[in-house]
Amino acid sequence: MAKVLLVIGFVIAFGAGWMMNRGYEMRTRQEHAQAPTTTAPATRPHRGPGGSFLTAELNLTTDQQEKNESDLGQHAAQWAG
Numbered sequence: 001m002a003k004v005l006l007v008i009g010f011v012i013a014f015g016a017g018w019m020m021n022r023g024y025e026m027r028t029r030q031e032h033a034q035a036p037t038t039t040a041p042a043t044r045p046h047r048g049p050g051g052s053f054l055t056a057e058l059n060l061t062t063d064q065q066e067k068n069e070s071d072l073g074q075h076a077a078q079w080a081g
Contacts, residue, residue, distance in 0.1 A: 055065050 052065070054060075055068075060068065
């Protein structure tokens with residue numbers, strides 16, 4: 001009798017998990033079907049006078065930009081080899 005109850009318990013547990021998975025799949029399909037399509041921007045971000053998007057966003061001075069470039073060059077050399 002205990003074995004039968006154990007098997008029935010496993011069947012119920014697996015059945016409940018299977019039903020939950022089906023509900024999740026159906027919900028995600030509906031969300032994807034209703035999701036608006038987005039497009040990538042047609043242009044790239046404007047580059048400032050320093051020539052770098054990061055420089056323009058951070059409003060770096062020329063001294064700060066030169067220090068940043070030299071620091072990045074040192075780190076790139078370390079990472080490369």
